[in-house]
Amino acid sequence: MTDADDLRRRTAELLAAHPPTRLPPPPSNEGPVGPHLWSATERLDFLRARFDAGLAWVHFPQGLGGLDAPRSLQAVVDAELDAAGAPGNDPGRIGIGLGMAAPTILQFGTDEQKQRFLRPLWTGEEVWCQLFSEPGAGSDLAALATRAVRDGESWIVDGQKVWTSSAHLARWAILIARTDPDVPKHRGISYFVCDMTDPGVEVRPLRQITGEAEFNEVFLSGVRIPDAHRLGEVGAGWKVAQTTLMNERVAIGGARTPREGGMIGIAAADWRARPELRTHDLHQRLLKLWVEAEVARLTGERLRQQLSRTLNSVRAGGAPMGQPGPEGSGMKLAFARLAQEISGWEVEFLAEDGLTYDDWTMRRPDGVDFTGREAGYRYLRAKGNSIEGGTSEVLLNIVAERVLGLPPEPRTDKDVAWKDLPR
Numbered sequence: 001m002t003d004a005d006d007l008r009r010r011t012a013e014l015l016a017a018h019p020p021t022r023l024p025p026p027p028s029n030e031g032p033v034g035p036h037l038w039s040a041t042e043r044l045d046f047l048r049a050r051f052d053a054g055l056a057w058v059h060f061p062q063g064l065g066g067l068d069a070p071r072s073l074q075a076v077v078d079a080e081l082d083a084a085g086a087p088g089n090d091p092g093r094i095g096i097g098l099g100m101a102a103p104t105i106l107q108f109g110t111d112e113q114k115q116r117f118l119r120p121l122w123t124g125e126e127v128w129c130q131l132f133s134e135p136g137a138g139s140d141l142a143a144l145a146t147r148a149v150r151d152g153e154s155w156i157v158d159g160q161k162v163w164t165s166s167a168h169l170a171r172w173a174i175l176i177a178r179t180d181p182d183v184p185k186h187r188g189i190s191y192f193v194c195d196m197t198d199p200g201v202e203v204r205p206l207r208q209i210t211g212e213a214e215f216n217e218v219f220l221s222g223v224r225i226p227d228a229h230r231l232g233e234v235g236a237g238w239k240v241a242q243t244t245l246m247n248e249r250v251a252i253g254g255a256r257t258p259r260e261g262g263m264i265g266i267a268a269a270d271w272r273a274r275p276e277l278r279t280h281d282l283h284q285r286l287l288k289l290w291v292e293a294e295v296a297r298l299t300g301e302r303l304r305q306q307l308s309r310t311l312n313s314v315r316a317g318g319a320p321m322g323q324p325g326p327e328g329s330g331m332k333l334a335f336a337r338l339a340q341e342i343s344g345w346e347v348e349f350l351a352e353d354g355l356t357y358d359d360w361t362m363r364r365p366d367g368v369d370f371t372g373r374e375a376g377y378r379y380l381r382a383k384g385n386s387i388e389g390g391t392s393e394v395l396l397n398i399v400a401e402r403v404l405g406l407p408p409e410p411r412t413d414k415d416v417a418w419k420d421l422p423r
Contacts, residue, residue: 329390
């Protein structure tokens with residue numbers, strides 16, 4: 001049984017085999033030792049060795065970056081590596097792979113798929129994106145129209161996807177497409193891994209309100225995907241996609257942060273640093289947001305502890321693998337609302353300084369930076385939080401029906417073949 005002491009021992013062995021290089025001390029031999037230095041090659045070698053040692057995500061199976069250990073023990077490894085100055089895998093850049101593709105591949109992938117995709121996904125050698133949303137489906141994802149037609153041992157895919165983060169960086173994509181238009185919309189979908197380097201894949205930037213093109217639209221024209229890159233059974237793509245979506249909402253809304261971390265920490269720091277801008281009304285609003293942010297943080301911690309104990313499925317050998325449920329939708333809802341309200345408060349508090357914006361140049365960034373940019377960026381970028389990862393309106397329905405047990409809204413299209421739905 002792997003415990004905290006065993007993980008500390010394994011981490012020490014990893015660091016002994018891959019010691020960080022330090023800058024030399026100052027000439028006077030006074031002052032702190034300089035920061036750790038890792039070349040690109042050393043960094044990749046270390047990340048690969050960490051994965052192979054089972055210290056990437058300790059709750060994954062042995063041989064796939066883990067040790068079949070409780071998910072909660074990951075914090076032990078991370079703390080030891082952070083203290084030693086070990087390099088990370090840049091989760092902000094590869095968040096879709098880590099938070100969405102990896103748990104889906106782990107649950108539904110074949111042994112060959114797990115061996116092929118998980119290691120380079122975790123080390124960041126291969127970036128992933130998500131080809132789900134479509135311009136004609138709106139927030140009704142199951143109404144998607146991208147078609148995949150069987151051709152021997154391959155599928156030919158044609159269609160358009162939209163709001164695709166990191167598509168301009170991605171090597172692989174998780175893709176859902178319609179494989180049977182003659183059945184109701186939720187039952188005729190299959191789930192694939194798509195090669196973004198295929199000549200039939202065209203990525204076009206979508207410039208956002210921030211001035212950047214963090215998102216993309218993706219056109220698929222005769223893209224050939226081998227059947228070996230299908231996840232789950234043919235026609236069962238909606239079930240597979242639910243695993244992706246539930247993990248996505250936890251990844252967006254349930255990230256671990258310290259008390260007064262994230263955007264509320266920036267707002268609180270602004271308040272303390274600018275006493276001349278304080279008013280009674282702004283103080284009361286900030287206190288309310290601080291309490292709500294702390295409640296959301298503690299709720300996220302409880303959700304992570306719940307995931308550590310959940311036995312929703314059992315891997316070979318009997319090791320548990322917790323998967324998020326609909327509660328993650330509530331976390332994502334809270335995150336979106338708080339991000340928008342806190343960023344709005346900050347812009348109002350900072351007055352004219354809150355309206356400044358550093359750079360409106362059209363560019364295609366590697367990720368989102370809510371805490372490293374100015375207030376104007378946070379205010380504008382937070383507008384997308386109630387759309388991405390499931391619109392707030394859809395998530396409210398999920399919470400109402402699947403968490404609170406309220407009666408579902410009437411749906412007239414559940415038993416109608418997709419081809420017969422009005423469009």
